[in-house]
Amino acid sequence: MATAVSAQRLSKTYTYRGGSTRALDDVSFDIPGGETYGLIGRNGAGKTTFLRITGTLLLPTSGTATVLGYDIRTEEREIRRRIAMVPQESRPLYFATTEQLIDGYLRMRGMDRPETHRRRNDVIDELGLGDVRRRLVSRLSGGQRRRVMVAMVLASDAELLFLDEPTTGLDPLARREVWAAIQRATREHRTVLLTTHYLDEAEALSSRLALLEGGHLRVEGTPDSIRARVQLPYRVTLDSSWSVEELAPYGPVTPVVGGHLLFTREKEARELVQTALARGSRVALAPVSLEDIFLQLVGRPLDEGEPSETAEEPA
Ligand SMILES: Nc1ncnc2c1ncn2[C@@H]1O[C@H](COP(=O)(O)OP(=O)(O)OP(=O)(O)O)[C@@H](O)[C@H]1O
Numbered sequence: 001m002a003t004a005v006s007a008q009r010l011s012k013t014y015t016y017r018g019g020s021t022r023a024l025d026d027v028s029f030d031i032p033g034g035e036t037y038g039l040i041g042r043n044g045a046g047k048t049t050f051l052r053i054t055g056t057l058l059l060p061t062s063g064t065a066t067v068l069g070y071d072i073r074t075e076e077r078e079i080r081r082r083i084a085m086v087p088q089e090s091r092p093l094y095f096a097t098t099e100q101l102i103d104g105y106l107r108m109r110g111m112d113r114p115e116t117h118r119r120r121n122d123v124i125d126e127l128g129l130g131d132v133r134r135r136l137v138s139r140l141s142g143g144q145r146r147r148v149m150v151a152m153v154l155a156s157d158a159e160l161l162f163l164d165e166p167t168t169g170l171d172p173l174a175r176r177e178v179w180a181a182i183q184r185a186t187r188e189h190r191t192v193l194l195t196t197h198y199l200d201e202a203e204a205l206s207s208r209l210a211l212l213e214g215g216h217l218r219v220e221g222t223p224d225s226i227r228a229r230v231q232l233p234y235r236v237t238l239d240s241s242w243s244v245e246e247l248a249p250y251g252p253v254t255p256v257v258g259g260h261l262l263f264t265r266e267k268e269a270r271e272l273v274q275t276a277l278a279r280g281s282r283v284a285l286a287p288v289s290l291e292d293i294f295l296q297l298v299g300r301p302l303d304e305g306e307p308s309e310t311a312e313e314p315a
């Protein structure tokens, strides 16, 4: 499928009285169509700025981007017809019911009545909003309101969906319902650009990820190719019968509830697990999670001598 978003040397400096902030600094990467793409990074990294620019709400200071083949600087009308967005801080209108709100949004986008009702019913089922379908939005909880916003956008026929932290504030079951709805959108060959601070979510949903840090593109690639970059690809957890001194030779040790967490290379991981099993202590071995990688990468320089900031697919 064609490229959905192509960012070309995108920079954004916000200027205001008393200063300026470089929110994006020379960012270039492509987002393939028909997949979920995850944008991750710390608070203030530039994620929302990237979404606002590619969603034609904000002009970049320099550089450009094409969205579904159209230029954000000159063809924003073409783009707006084909995208839908859940902004980071947004609330649905209060005076409508859940059903009225979703219907109104779909009708406004030009969908006919039968299709509107069909898609509205599907999304209400899918996102578990059946109990509140005829309730005023002003009488919903915060998480229910967030789900209504996500429902409106997912029920639309937009080709490209921008979801800025769609699951913030949702309970664990509601989060999974949103995940399933996002996965269904990509089965319909739509593209989803997602930001999230839940790295399990980013990993579960995204076929590719970009990590922004201080407005720079730090790492880009598939979850596996990003995992392949870290020097300590295994996480080992051990109970508190071990001392930090015993463990330190195997890799950096972090205290966790009930014991220790270590990041290690493969050889050290094997040795340590065998030793622990022989001692009869509790041990668990797993590949590092995206969250571990995030903690290993952010705020630290990447390995010396990296040819490029972009992760290659493992051979
Ligand atoms: N309207 C604005 N005026 C001035 N500075 C801004 C404005 N919007 C964002 N910034 C600054 O630009 C930087 C990037 O902000 P942005 O909202 O893109 O970050 P983010 O990655 O979405 O963060 P979060 O995870 O907290 O949502 C931050 O330093 C922020 O303070």
Ligand SMILES: [Mg+2]
Pocket (backbone or CB within 6 Å): 047, 048, 049, 088, 164
């Ligand atoms: Mg944001």
